[in-house]
Amino acid sequence: MEHLHRTGGRPRHHPSPTDRRIVQMLAGQAVPQPEICRILAVSPKTLRKAYRRELDVGAAKLEAALVGQLLRLAAGTDDVALRAIIYLLRCRFGWSRYAPPPCG
Template identity: 40%
Template sequence: MRKKHNPTKSTRRSVEDMSACGIPQGDIARVLGIDPKTLRLHYRDELDNAATKANAAVAGSLYRRAISDDANPSAAIFWLKTRAQWRETPTQLDHTSSDGSMASQSPVTFNLSALSDEELDALERLTDKATASEGEG
């Protein structure tokens, strides 16, 4: 004959904590050394309410971090996305020209007359390097 199980304040707290963390009832019962049916019989409220209490505690903590004087931007953004239905709208970039092609409409020209010989040499080295690396990608 099995010994009768008598819940204590400590075991109720343990059951609530484990259930809040998502521990399966069979595992909780095994930790307490009782049958899962006994667990459900004596700890129904803890099992039914633990997840809601845990979610409320986490949400409260997140909310306080989002609105504090040294607010956490990640917490504020997460709150707004999940609770205020904020969404990030992607920016649509249009790379086509006015005629619908990807080609540039007019060539770009630069006035290099104001550059010194040293600056022109440096520019030439840069353009040579850029031109040489075009075929590598």
């Protein structure tokens, strides 16, 4: 019996530079990964494997933009500024209302 060379599944995905830019832009606009998969017609596993850097860079750019907006809000003088400052201190610097006060 002859041994037939079989290839299983779909053909390998080769990301183009345009696809990479699209993924980074969409990730930077907080588009969910399932939506990005539908746009590119790839599986979630393929998206994470082939576009890991683009997903990470897009998420980092989004986070930087959000932190910039939060800092802008914190520079105000109203109750929104106070809530933004408290949020920043808790999330970015680990402050907690339940932690004991520092000794000193």
